[in-house]
Amino acid sequence: MTTIRLNGEVVAVxxxxxxxxxxxxxxxxxxxxxxxxxxxxxVPRDDWSRHALVDGDVVELVTAVQGG
Amino acid sequence: xxxxxxxxxxxxxxxxxxxxxxxxxxxxPLLAAAEPALVTVSMRRTSSPAEGGLxxxxxxxxxxxxxxxxxxxxxxxxVLTAELAREALGTDWVKLEVIGDETSLLPDxxxxxxxxxxxxxxxxxxxxxxxxxxxxxxxxxxAGCAAVMxxxxxxxxxxxxxxxxxxxxxxAAVDVPVVLDAGVGTASDAALAMELGCDAVLVxxxxxxxxxxxxxxxxxxxxxxxxxxxxGAGRIPRRASARASSPTTGRVR
Numbered sequence: 001m002t003t004i005r006l007n008g009e010v011v012a013v014x015x016x017x018x019x020x021x022x023x024x025x026x027x028x029x030x031x032x033x034x035x036x037x038x039x040x041x042x043v044p045r046d047d048w049s050r051h052a053l054v055d056g057d058v059v060e061l062v063t064a065v066q067g068g
Numbered sequence: 069x070x071x072x073x074x075x076x077x078x079x080x081x082x083x084x085x086x087x088x089x090x091x092x093x094x095x096x097p098l099l100a101a102a103e104p105a106l107v108t109v110s111m112r113r114t115s116s117p118a119e120g121g122l123x124x125x126x127x128x129x130x131x132x133x134x135x136x137x138x139x140x141x142x143x144x145x146x147v148l149t150a151e152l153a154r155e156a157l158g159t160d161w162v163k164l165e166v167i168g169d170e171t172s173l174l175p176d177x178x179x180x181x182x183x184x185x186x187x188x189x190x191x192x193x194x195x196x197x198x199x200x201x202x203x204x205x206x207x208x209x210x211a212g213c214a215a216v217m218x219x220x221x222x223x224x225x226x227x228x229x230x231x232x233x234x235x236x237x238x239x240a241a242v243d244v245p246v247v248l249d250a251g252v253g254t255a256s257d258a259a260l261a262m263e264l265g266c267d268a269v270l271v272x273x274x275x276x277x278x279x280x281x282x283x284x285x286x287x288x289x290x291x292x293x294x295x296x297x298x299x300g301a302g303r304i305p306r307r308a309s310a311r312a313s314s315p316t317t318g319r320v321r
Contacts, residue, residue: 006115007113007115025115035150035153035154037151040148042151057072060113060148061113062111062149063156064126064135066122067086067136067138068085068223
C-alpha cells in the first residue's frame with residue numbers, strides 16, 4: 001500500500017502508478033478530460049502508466065466542471 | 069468585423085459562462101440561443117467517473133472551451149490550475165482569475181500580474197479577469213496578455229456596469245480586445261458594455277440563473293449585437309436641455 005494525499009485527503013491505495021490510481025478512482029486508466037498533478041507538477045497523460053506513486057505524494061486529480 | 073484574440077478569429081462577441089447552470093440538459097438550447105464564441109469552465113477535484121457530464125456535452129457540441137482559474141488566491145495556485153486545464157482540455161487559453169478574498173471576489177492584481185507573466189512565458193493565451201483600472205490593464209498587456217477582462221461590477225452581483233467611464237478608460241488604454249466580465253445582470257448591461265467600446269461580453273449567472281435561461285441567452289446575443297451596431301452608428305451627444313425634432317416652422321396657430 002502507498003499512502004498519498006489525494007485531493008486533500010490522506011488515503012492508502014494499492015496503486016503503483018498514476019494510471020493505476022485513475023483505474024481505482026475513475027474506472028479508467030486513461031480517462032479523457034482529466035488532469036493529474038503530483039507534488040504540484042502536472043503529470044502528462046503519456047506518462048501516467050509509468051509515473052510511480054510513492055508514500056507522501058500529494059496528488060491532485062481534476063476535471064472541468066461548470067464555472068464562469 | 070470579427071473579433072480576433074490570440075491569433076484566433078472568434079465567431080461571436082458573446083462569451084458564455086457555465087457557472088450556475090441548473091442542469092446539463094440546458095447546454096444545447098443555451099448554445100443555440102446565445103451562439104457564443106466560447107464557454108467557460110472551472111477545474112475542480114474529481115473522485116468519481118460521473119462528474120464529467122458537462123464536459124462531455126460541451127465537447128460533443130464542439131464549442132471552444134475557456135477554462136478559468138476561479139477561486140485561486142495566489143499566482144502559484146492559478147498557474148498550476150492553468151497547467152492542469154491545458155493538460156485536461158488540450159487548450160492553451162485560460163481565463164486567469166486570482167481573487168483577493170472569497171467575500172468580495174475582487175482581483176488581487178499583484179498576484180494576477182505575477183501569474184500572467186508566468187503563464188505567458190509558458191505559452192498560454194492569457195485572458196485576465198481584472199479591475200476596471202486602465203493602469204492595471206496596461207500592465208497586463210505589457211506582460212503579454214491577449215485580452216483584458218475588466219469587471220463591470222462584482223461577480224454575480226448583477227449590478228451591471230457601475231463605472232462606465234472606467235470601462236472607456238480601459239478601452240482607451242490598451243490595444244488588445246476588452247471583454248466585459250462580471251456584473252452583467254440583464255441584456256441592457258451587455259449592450260452598454262459594447263456601446264462603451266468593449267469587444268465582447270462574458271455572461272454567466274445572468275443567463276444561467278435567470279428565470280428563463282434560454283430566453284435570456286437569446287436576449288444577450290441580441291444585446292451584444294445591438295450594442296456593437298449602436299456604437300458603430302455614432303450616438304447623438306447628450307444635452308442638458310431639449311431640442312425639438314419636429315420642424316419649428318409652419319406650426320398651426
